[in-house]
Amino acid sequence: xxxxxxxxxxxxxxxxxxxxxxxxxxxxxxxxxxxxxxxxxxxxxxxxxxxxxxxxxxxxxxxxxxxxxxxxxxxxxxxxxxxxxxxxxxxxxxxxxxxxxxxxxxxxxxxxxxxxxxxxxxxxxxxxxxxxxxxxxxxxxxxxxxxxxxxxxxxxxxxxxxxxxxxxxxxxxxxxxxxxxxxxxxxxxxxxxxxxxxxxxxxxxxxxxxxxxxxxxxxxxxxxxxxxxxxxxxxxxxxxxxxxxxxxxxxxxxxxxxxxxxxxxxxxxxxxxxxxxxxxxxxxxxxxxxxxxxxxxxxxxxxxxxxxxxxxxxxxxxxxxxxxxxxxxxxxxxxxxxxxxxxxxxxxxxxxxxxxxxxxxxxxxxxxxxxxxxxxxxxxxxxxxxxxxxxxxxxxxxxxxxxxxxxxxxxxxxxxxxxxxxxxxxxxxxxxxxxxxxxxxxxxxxxxxxxxxxxxxxxxxxxxxxxxxxxxxxxxxxxxxxxxxxxxxxxx
Amino acid sequence: xxxxxxxxxxxxxxxxxxxxxxxxxxxxxxxxxxxxxxxxxxxxxxxxxxxxxxxxxxxxxxxxxxxxxxxxxxxxxxxxxxxxxxxxxxxxxxxxxxxxxxxxxxxxxxxxxxxxxxxxxxxxxxxxxxxxxxxxxxxxxxxxxxxxxxxxxxxxxxxxxxxxxxxxxxxxxxxxxxxxxxxxxxxxxxxxxxxxxxxxxxxxxxxxxxxxxxxxxxxxxxxxxxxxxxxxxxxxxxxxxxxxxxxxxxxxxxxxxxxxxxxxxxxxxxxxxxxxxxxxxxxxxxxxxxxxxxxxxxxxxxxxxxxxxxxxxxxxxxxxxxxxxxxxxxxxxxxxxxxxxxxxxxxxxxxxxxxxxxxxxxxxxxxxxxxxxxxxxxxxxxxxxxxxxxxxxxxxxxxxxxxxxxxxxxxxxxxxxxxxxxxxxxxxxxxxxxxxxxxxxxxxxxxxxxxxxxxxxxxxxxxxxxxxxxxxxxxxxxxxxxxxxxxxxxxx
Numbered sequence: 001x002x003x004x005x006x007x008x009x010x011x012x013x014x015x016x017x018x019x020x021x022x023x024x025x026x027x028x029x030x031x032x033x034x035x036x037x038x039x040x041x042x043x044x045x046x047x048x049x050x051x052x053x054x055x056x057x058x059x060x061x062x063x064x065x066x067x068x069x070x071x072x073x074x075x076x077x078x079x080x081x082x083x084x085x086x087x088x089x090x091x092x093x094x095x096x097x098x099x100x101x102x103x104x105x106x107x108x109x110x111x112x113x114x115x116x117x118x119x120x121x122x123x124x125x126x127x128x129x130x131x132x133x134x135x136x137x138x139x140x141x142x143x144x145x146x147x148x149x150x151x152x153x154x155x156x157x158x159x160x161x162x163x164x165x166x167x168x169x170x171x172x173x174x175x176x177x178x179x180x181x182x183x184x185x186x187x188x189x190x191x192x193x194x195x196x197x198x199x200x201x202x203x204x205x206x207x208x209x210x211x212x213x214x215x216x217x218x219x220x221x222x223x224x225x226x227x228x229x230x231x232x233x234x235x236x237x238x239x240x241x242x243x244x245x246x247x248x249x250x251x252x253x254x255x256x257x258x259x260x261x262x263x264x265x266x267x268x269x270x271x272x273x274x275x276x277x278x279x280x281x282x283x284x285x286x287x288x289x290x291x292x293x294x295x296x297x298x299x300x301x302x303x304x305x306x307x308x309x310x311x312x313x314x315x316x317x318x319x320x321x322x323x324x325x326x327x328x329x330x331x332x333x334x335x336x337x338x339x340x341x342x343x344x345x346x347x348x349x350x351x352x353x354x355x356x357x358x359x360x361x362x363x364x365x366x367x368x369x370x371x372x373x374x375x376x377x378x379x380x381x382x383x384x385x386x387x388x389x390x391x392x393x394x395x396x397x398x399x400x401x402x403x404x405x406x407x408x409x410x411x412x413x414x415x416x417x418x419x420x421x422x423x424x425x426x427x428x429x430x431x432x433x434x435x436x437x438x439x440x441x442x443x444x445x446x447x448x449x450x451x452x453x454x455x456x457x458x459x460x461x462x463x464x465x466x467x468x469x470x471x472x473x474x475x476x477x478x479x480x481x482x483x484x485x486x487x488x489x490x491x492x
Numbered sequence: 493x494x495x496x497x498x499x500x501x502x503x504x505x506x507x508x509x510x511x512x513x514x515x516x517x518x519x520x521x522x523x524x525x526x527x528x529x530x531x532x533x534x535x536x537x538x539x540x541x542x543x544x545x546x547x548x549x550x551x552x553x554x555x556x557x558x559x560x561x562x563x564x565x566x567x568x569x570x571x572x573x574x575x576x577x578x579x580x581x582x583x584x585x586x587x588x589x590x591x592x593x594x595x596x597x598x599x600x601x602x603x604x605x606x607x608x609x610x611x612x613x614x615x616x617x618x619x620x621x622x623x624x625x626x627x628x629x630x631x632x633x634x635x636x637x638x639x640x641x642x643x644x645x646x647x648x649x650x651x652x653x654x655x656x657x658x659x660x661x662x663x664x665x666x667x668x669x670x671x672x673x674x675x676x677x678x679x680x681x682x683x684x685x686x687x688x689x690x691x692x693x694x695x696x697x698x699x700x701x702x703x704x705x706x707x708x709x710x711x712x713x714x715x716x717x718x719x720x721x722x723x724x725x726x727x728x729x730x731x732x733x734x735x736x737x738x739x740x741x742x743x744x745x746x747x748x749x750x751x752x753x754x755x756x757x758x759x760x761x762x763x764x765x766x767x768x769x770x771x772x773x774x775x776x777x778x779x780x781x782x783x784x785x786x787x788x789x790x791x792x793x794x795x796x797x798x799x800x801x802x803x804x805x806x807x808x809x810x811x812x813x814x815x816x817x818x819x820x821x822x823x824x825x826x827x828x829x830x831x832x833x834x835x836x837x838x839x840x841x842x843x844x845x846x847x848x849x850x851x852x853x854x855x856x857x858x859x860x861x862x863x864x865x866x867x868x869x870x871x872x873x874x875x876x877x878x879x880x881x882x883x884x885x886x887x888x889x890x891x892x893x894x895x896x897x898x899x900x901x902x903x904x905x906x907x908x909x910x911x912x913x914x915x916x917x918x919x920x921x922x923x924x925x926x927x928x929x930x931x932x933x934x935x936x937x938x939x940x941x942x943x944x945x946x947x948x949x950x951x952x953x954x955x956x957x958x959x960x961x962x963x964x965x966x967x968x969x970x971x972x973x974x975x976x977x978x979x980x981x982x983x984x
Contacts, residue, residue: 029624030566031559031611036624039554039639046555062531063538067523068560068613068644068660069582072589074522076599086589090561091601092613093585095648097564097578107568109583109610118601119523121560121584121613132521132528141835147531152560152644156587168560343633 005355007289012233019283020162023292023356026279033160033167037276040356043300044279045170049150051202051297052172052274055194061146061174066128068152069119074127078252081126084219088156090121090167121154126220126245126271129175130253137177137267139258144187145177163280164237164492171275177267179257181246184268185223188244191272192225195240203278204295204408205229205285206415207239208438208487210463215447218271222246228462228487230415231284234436236462236489239281242272280492285411286380292357293379295407296400303329303336303396304358306349308365315340318364321389325362328393334400354379359403360396380406419487428476428488432459438489442482444475453477459488497847499781504725511775512654515784515848518771525652525659529768532848535792536771537662541642543694543789544664544766547686553638553666558620560644561611566619570744573618576711580648582613582659613646618712618737618763621667622745629669629759631750636679637669655772656729656984663767669742669759671749676760677715680736683764684717687732695770696787696900697721697777698907699731700930700979702955707939710763714738720954720979722907723776726928728954728981731773734764772984778872778899784849785871787899788892795821795828795888796850798841800857807832810856813881817854820885826892846871851895852888872898913977920968920980924951930981934974936967945969951980 005022006014020026025041028034037045053063069092076082096113100106122128129147136142150172160166174191178184192209199207207227217224221243229237250256250266259265286293296302305325307318322338329336337358339349346363353361357379364374374392377384380403387395418437422428431439439459443449453476454460463486470484497514498506512518517533520526529537545555561584568574588605592598614620621639628634642664652658666683670676684701691699699719709716713735721731742748742758751757778785788794797817799810814830821828829850831841838855845853849871856866866884869876872895879887910929914920923931931951935941945968946952955978962976 027624027627029559030563030620031561034559034561036559037557039556042556043554045557062535064531064534065529065537065662067521067526067528068646069523069526071522072599076597079597082589082599086591086599089587089589090584090611091586091589092582093601094583095581097574097581097583097612099578105568105571107564107574107578109585119582120589128522132519135519154560170557 005289005291008232015289016280016284017162019287019292019355025283025292026162028162031167033157035162035166035168037170040300041279044282044294044298045276047298047300048198048202048278049172052194052198053150055198056148056172056174059146059190059194061148061176063149064147065149065151066125066132068122070122070125070128072118072120074131075120077127078130078220078249080248081124081220085123085155089123090154090156092119092121122151123153123155124271124273125149125151125153125173126175126249127253130249130255130269133175133177134253134255137255137257140179140260143177143179143257143267144183146174146187147176148172148174161280161492163283164277166276169275169277171273173271173273176270177250177255178269179259179265179267181268184270185244188223188225188242188270188272191242191270192227192240195242195272195274196227198274199227199229199239199278200408202295202297203282203285204297204404204411205239205281206408206412208419208463208465209467210465210487212241212463213447213450213461213486215450216461218243220245220248222248225466226463228489229281229285230418230437230489231281231492232414233284234418234490236438236491237277237281237284238462238491239278240272240274243270245269245271286407287357290382291355293407294357294359296359296404299357299359300335301337301353301356301358302334302400303360303362304349304353305336305338305362305364306346306353307338307340308346308363310366314366317366317369321369322364325389325392329396332393332397334396360399362392378403421485422476423473425476428453429457432457432488432490436490438462438487440485440487441476442473442484443486444478444480444482449475449477453488458490460491462487462489462491497781497783500724507781508772508776509654511779511784511847517775517784518654520654523659525649527654527658527660529662532792533771536774536786536790537768539790539792540690540694540770541664544686544690545642547690548640548664548666551638551682551686553640553668556639556641557643558617558624558641560614562614562617562620564610564612566623567612569619570622570712570741572740573616573712577615577647581615582646582648584611584613614643615645615647616763616765617641617643617645617665618667618741619745622741622747622761625667625669626745626747629747629749632671632752635669635671635749635759636675638666638679639668640664640666653772653984655768655775657769661767661769663765665763665765668762669747670761671751671757671759673738673760676762677736680715680717680734680762680764683734683762684719684732687734687764687766688719690766691719691721691731691770692900694787694789695774695777696789696896696903697731697773698900698904700911700955700957701959702957702979704733704955705939705942705953705978707942708953710735712737712740714740717958718955720981721773721777722910722929722981723773723984724906725776726910726982728930728983729769729773729776730954730983731770732764732766735762737761737763777903779849782874783847785899786849786851788851788896791849791851792827793829793845793848793850794826794892795852795854796841796845797828797830797854797856798838798845799830799832800838800855802858806858809858809861813861814856817881817884821888824885824889826888852891854884870895911979914968915965917968920945921949924949924980924982928982930954930979932977932979933968934965934976935978936970936972936974941967941969945980950982952983954979954981954983
């Protein structure tokens with residue numbers, strides 16, 4: 001593998017794949033469409049999990065764990081949901097292997113060990129969870145039920161891309177039950193807000209909040225709230241969704257509660273999830289032609305210190321000086337690595353941490369020891385400065401915040417420049433085909449028009465913004481009346 | 493479900509199941525042999541995970557994630573491992589469902605969507621991981637490779653019990669690669685030590701460290717190190733295992749490295765794991781006829797405060813007083829819950845927290861407000877004391893430590909009283925059939941004798957203690973010569 005990264009302007013898709021491999025984030029596995037998440041990539045996911053898990057718990061949710069498998073009869077109970085996922089289900093049909101009598105040393109499926117009922121590997125867990133909730137919910141006192149699960153799910157995708165679309169992926173799925181429609185709606189919107197806050201504060205990835213058109217809704221939902229991010233190549237990324245499920249699953253699984261007044265009522269439901277896809281969004285929001293760029297709040301290593309030395313004696317003096325800096329930074333909760341490997345030269349280390357997107361790199365050599373200085377390089381702007389060793393802790397603390405802010409500001413400025421109001425189909429195509437980003441356009445509200453536009457331009461309705469400019473107008477394709485503008489884009 | 497728990501002396505197995513259901517830890521699911529881990533049970537698992545994960549990282553391990561599925565051809569590559577797990581493998585054969593033409597509204601497996609190669613749902617991940625390591629390991633510089641994975645695995649068990657033996661379970665599996673045999677052996681033993689430390693310090697569950705006889709070894713291992721705990725009913729529980737895999741997987745997957753000297757060498761391997769089975773061990777080590785008893789270090793709620801009041805005015809006064817206590821306890825990192833629900837009486841709350849094993853319960857009523865006192869009840873001894881509100885924080889801190897120590901001391905005293913040296917097969921049977929616990933006996937070292945003893949008594953060799961009394965003697969069954977005593981017991 002060449003050390004040099006393909007430039008984004010040459011081939012964005014190739015650049016994306018290369019950055020994942022070269023920064024040691026993930027790789028394809030021997031299983032079609034399934035990835036191996038390597039330690040550095042997984043460390044980013046762990047940081048994401050920790051923040052999200054905290055936010056979920058602070059809003060009253062508890063974690064639990066439900067089975068990987070869904071019996072077919074449960075899977076098909078909520079018909080729309082089943083229909084939506086049927087075409088991408090991995091199915092377990094047997095529970096035993098045996099020696100292959102025709103092929104020594106090999107195994108085959110034991111034909112005698114066929115399951116009476118096939119098991120679906122969960123593509124999402126509404127069915128198995130709602131079947132369980134039936135036993136947990138009797139009275140209004142049992143509600144709201146606010147549960148989250150961290151899990152792997154499988155959707156047999158035909159075209160896969162690392163992090164963005166893989167046959168198996170890791171995610172969290174929240175599943176809540178409520179006494180009233182309004183409470184469930186508020187929950188679904190609350191989780192959309194939490195996702196947006198996480199994306200913007202931690203990932204430094206600005207998002208548009210809105211809801212989906214009917215044809216883009218989650219299978220089985222009555223409303224899907226989404227956060228949509230914009231990647232550097234002008235394509236949108238659905239980064240998280242939160243669904244108001246109405247009483248669909250309660251009815252499919254007969255989940256009722258006794259109200260305070262003694263009547264039997266179906267409960268109201270939500271579900272919501274984000275996945276390892278977020279790592280794809282993180283990469284495509286900030287990274288550059290030199291490699292990954294990570295926001296400090298999610299960087300597994302926030303600061304790396306590289307010694308510049310000749311001989312062990314110089315290294316000993318530098319190491320001694322560095323040990324104090326390491327201690328001070330760690331006491332501030334800053335994750336810092338001192339790379340004193342003698343098997344690589346400083347230049348190779350610089351390139352490695354640039355590729356891996358470490359926010360701040362410190363270099364310290366013998367002349368720095370004499371001068372009481374060190375060199376600080378920031379990954380986002382690639383700027384370097386020499387600072388006094390006395391100021392290094394304050395400087396790093398400030399710089400981490402500055403980098404986090406700078407990444408967000410850069411991304412939101414790019415995003416804002418790529419939401420374009422269009423008033424004709426010519427303008428629409430110009431945005432979609434050339435400028436990229438979101439086209440904010442009037443739409444007549446019909447699935448036919450939505451499909452036609454998709455067919456003509458590959459753009460889909462990413463969302464109907466929640467805070468939309470609700471001024472009426474005329475559909476960009478049909479000229480029919482429209483209530484409000486919606487956001488179209490090509491999407492991952 | 494009756495509120496009263498079956499007594500251990502009446503039916504230990506029934507008591508075990510009831511405690512899990514009544515304390516809201518887990519339940520059986522609609523999928524044969526798979527459990528639902530409920531929020532309270534999952535919170536215990538999260539506490540276990542946090543400590544183990546910290547210990548793994550402190551010893552240089554990193555987390556990663558590998559695919560759920562193993563293609564059959566990889567699965568069968570290491571023959572002993574494959575043979576060991578073949579009979580309990582869930583197998584994915586198809587990747588799509590379709591509408592059932594003979595049964596409207598129902599789905600069936602699409603016969604056109606048959607996989608070319610079947611996928612095994614991982615029962616353990618050596619095969620998929622070693623196939624991946626082949627690409628990661630080229631040089632001695634890439635070693636040691638110290639990776640851990642938190643994941644679900646599936647072993648199609650015929651007889652299942654909540655936590656102890658379920659078709660799907662959660663675990664961690666470490667998989668490491670080393671340049672030398674000795675380094676791999678040290679790693680395997682280090683992880684056994686970490687498991688033992690975790691069991692004893694956090695679970696307050698004493699364990700015997702040792703290694704397995706050949707017939708009880710992990711399929712594909714050259715040595716299996718184990719920690720064995722003793723349950724209250726005298727049966728042993730294998731609580732964690734760490735395997736020295738020799739070069740078996742390196743050879744099966746052709747994983748070689750270039751040594752410093754330039755030669756090509758196969759790497760040496762270990763793997764090690766603990767699972768949600770630990771929760772079963774935790775329950776059966778400490779709990780009593782009143783319900784669960786949790787060691788403070790793993791209790792999701794360490795302290796519960798129940799107000800005793802009549803009317804809102806009294807509650808307001810108590811709540812005001814309690815808020816200061818809550819704040820002080822939380823600032824010490826103590827997890828405390830104030831249960832001011834008005835839908836349950838104090839007596840019902842007391843019973844609930846007793847069942848759930850909350851280590852300390854505080855009751856505070858109007859008279860306590862007058863007297864500046866409160867009542868503290870500890871779950872392990874069920875003792876109560878009245879203390880001054882001024883002393884409550886110190887008192888709780890000390891008591892949590894005392895309870896943790898007391899549980900361990902009680903358990904190790906029980907365990908030590910149940911390791912019995914036996915010198916005849918009569919004595920052996922007496923221990924196994926009546927007294928329970930471990931029989932420390934001489935064994936002639938043959939699989940035949942091991943099998944015969946199992947057939948006659950249902951006892952198996954739990955381990956050959958690492959620090960064994962290595963005095964020679966004569967086999968308890970055959971009278972043949974023996975190097976050392978080994979521990980036999982009936983086991984879960």
